[in-house]
Amino acid sequence: MRKLISFxxxxxxxxxxxxxxxxxxxxxxxxxxxxxxxxxxVKDTGATNIVTSVVLNxxxxxxxxxxxxxxxxxxxxxxxxTIRTGRKTKEKIEKASIVLSTGCRFLFPxxxxxxxxxxxxxxxxxxxxxxxxxxxxxAYLLVYLGCRGRRVSEKASSVVESxxxxxxxxxxxxxxxxxxxxxxxxxxxxxPNSLFSAGIIPIIYVAIGFKVGSELAGVIDHLMEDT
Amino acid sequence: xxxxxxxxxxxxxVYYIGCFGLILIGLYIILVKxxxxxxxxxxxxxxxxxxxxxxxxGYIKKGTAPIFSKSGIEAKNMVDxxxxxxxxxxxxxxxxxxxxxxSLAIRLYQHYGTLNLRKIREQKW
Numbered sequence: 001m002r003k004l005i006s007f008x009x010x011x012x013x014x015x016x017x018x019x020x021x022x023x024x025x026x027x028x029x030x031x032x033x034x035x036x037x038x039x040x041x042v043k044d045t046g047a048t049n050i051v052t053s054v055v056l057n058x059x060x061x062x063x064x065x066x067x068x069x070x071x072x073x074x075x076x077x078x079x080x081x082t083i084r085t086g087r088k089t090k091e092k093i094e095k096a097s098i099v100l101s102t103g104c105r106f107l108f109p110x111x112x113x114x115x116x117x118x119x120x121x122x123x124x125x126x127x128x129x130x131x132x133x134x135x136x137x138x139a140y141l142l143v144y145l146g147c148r149g150r151r152v153s154e155k156a157s158s159v160v161e162s163x164x165x166x167x168x169x170x171x172x173x174x175x176x177x178x179x180x181x182x183x184x185x186x187x188x189x190x191x192p193n194s195l196f197s198a199g200i201i202p203i204i205y206v207a208i209g210f211k212v213g214s215e216l217a218g219v220i221d222h223l224m225e226d227t
Numbered sequence: 228x229x230x231x232x233x234x235x236x237x238x239x240x241v242y243y244i245g246c247f248g249l250i251l252i253g254l255y256i257i258l259v260k261x262x263x264x265x266x267x268x269x270x271x272x273x274x275x276x277x278x279x280x281x282x283x284x285g286y287i288k289k290g291t292a293p294i295f296s297k298s299g300i301e302a303k304n305m306v307d308x309x310x311x312x313x314x315x316x317x318x319x320x321x322x323x324x325x326x327x328x329x330s331l332a333i334r335l336y337q338h339y340g341t342l343n344l345r346k347i348r349e350q351k352w
Binding site for chain 2: 002003005006007009010013014017018021024025026027028029030031033034037038039041042048049050051054055059062063066069070073074076077080081124125126128130134192193212216219222223
């Protein structure tokens with residue numbers, strides 16, 4: 001019965017989706033906004049990666065809201081998982097072999113380095129704060145899986161997270177006080193395609209990288225702790 | 228309706244077909260399955276389908292990534308950057324929602340001892 005109802009619902013949805021789709025042909029230019037960003041993005045913001053200039057300059061306020069959503073989700077996960085309910089005795093953790101733990105400890109700084117490279121060069125190459133932060137969190141996941149028993153100190157990760165969020169808001173507020181609107185690009189734009197260009201964009205992306213990295217590492221920490 | 232029109236239709240709309248296939252599969256899993264982990268997997272598949280759909284709307288034939296990494300790249304060949312920026316944020320939100328849903332599933336399992344949604348009394352529909 002449930003299957004039948006769901007199939008009918010899906011069929012209705014499918015027909016409803018396919019009919020308007022005929023008016024959206026695949027592979028043709030559609031939006032004027034995108035055209036404007038591509039044509040004027042480098043001149044307006046100084047960042048050669050147009051996606052970055054859309055995320056952090058044209059729609060920077062949107063990104064602030066989205067970082068807040070990620071923060072609230074991490075907070076909710078911590079709140080749900082840290083309620084202690086009659087815990088059983090902790091099972092003993094079997095130690096990893098020396099090859100595995102040495103390999104993890106060897107790879108850990110290099111993964112951190114790649115993550116940092118990706119979020120520092122977010123305005124020049126593909127990638128940015130979110131991707132770099134995810135790579136940094138994957139380094140912590142490797143350590144959790146490989147060398148058991150080591151963990152991130154919760155205090156340090158929350159300090160990094162709060163500082164990064166504060167930097168984002170403070171940079172936005174400086175723009176508000178200097179030029180009249182939030183997240184104004186008040187620094188000089190520099191020469192395109194060089195590391196120190198695009199004004200406030202690299203600063204905010206580095207902050208987002210730290211914030212996302214510490215948040216996702218905290219999420220992994222909570223999930224590992226409770227299973 | 229001969230074979231060439233079918234092939235033509237498939238080559239023109241293969242991305243749309245793929246992403247709506249993913250979306251409908253995800254919805255079906257959410258509606259029918261009773262295991263909570265499977266429902267969460269269905270949510271994740273639906274999320275992927277929506278992201279793929281947004282990206283494929285922004286695609287332009289023979290387009291390049293919207294990055295001026297070398298001097299010879301022209302702006303008129305670039306794909307639309309706006310859907311890419313939206314999907315960049317949507318992926319992160321999707322990961323956060325997935326983690327939150329999994330944590331709630333862990334709590335439910337600890338409380339009821341089962342992940343079957345039909346056996347959990349308050350979750351019946």
